[in-house]
Amino acid sequence: MEISFRGKHALVTGAGKGIGRATALALARCGAEVTAVTRTQADLDSLLQECASIRPVCVDLSDWGATEAALQHVGPIDLLVNNAACANLQPFLEVTPDKFDQAFSVNVKAVLHVSQIVARGMKARGSGGSIVNVSSQASQCALRDHAVYCATKGALDMLTKVMALELGPHQIRVNSVNPTVVMTEMGRLGWSDPEKSKTMTSRIPLGRFAEVEDVVNSILFLLSDKSNMTNGVTLPVDGGFLAC
Ligand code: NDP
DSSP states (O other): OOOOOTTOEEEEESTTSHHHHHHHHHHHHTTOEEEEEESOHHHHHHHHHHOTTOEEEEOOTTOHHHHHHHTTTSOOOSEEEEOOOOOOOBOGGGOOHHHHHHHHIIIIIHHHHHHHHHHHHHHHHTOOEEEEEEOOGGGTSOOTTBHHHHHHHHHHHHHHHHHHHHHGGGTEEEEEEEEOOBOSHHHHHHHOSHHHHHHHHTTSTTOSOBOHHHHHHHHHHHHSGGGTTOOSOEEEESTTGGGO
């Protein structure tokens, strides 16, 4: 299936590392103009070395005012990938308010805010658009030490559905991908221990974690006009984990 984003402008958050970085590069390869948003300048510098056409924006998305200012001049966006997130693992009884607030402000509040900024422009131009939120299997299945992360992703799934409901009449589609573990920096944080990772892979019918490209391909599909009638879905990219 050939997907082209020629003539489209895409914005990807958390594009410095992992899934977001690979998504930004894939979108550029498919012809999109890409704005990459993340908070570590060194990651943007190395991303630009890989793909000089990418436009960098360095901002901490947990800062509402700084985000507003940073995205003020990015111009019209057709495709948005809300990918940035943090995962602070803590046993439920040890969850601290600072980690709770940080996770909700990046994983949920920033998604709402960036989407508001982008979707207002889409609505004003009447050109429609497509938004993909990067959620997780953790939105629908309890994982030990992931109380706050699971709660943020559960909230994100419902945000996706309400956005689909309210933005649909403006021809703006909103969907999420819900991957299983991917061995990025974030994935390694929770799943490097072979004993622990075995307990997870044994519950995945395909018997393995997802590759970054597995997630990127599903994001590209949901962004593209190949999924024109798909709106408000949470698409597992989990080898069947959530089906069992
Ligand atoms: P990584 O930790 O590898 O990359 C996350 C990126 O987001 C980094 O570039 C990071 O920048 C950026 N980011 C984090 N917080 C902020 C912030 N406040 N402002 C701006 N940028 C920020 O994560 P993954 O690629 O693994 O994860 C991407 C998405 O996939 C996330 O939504 C995650 O929840 C989801 N996911 C991941 C899974 C996995 O196992 N890896 C499984 C299921 C879902 P910096 O490094 O500078 O903080």
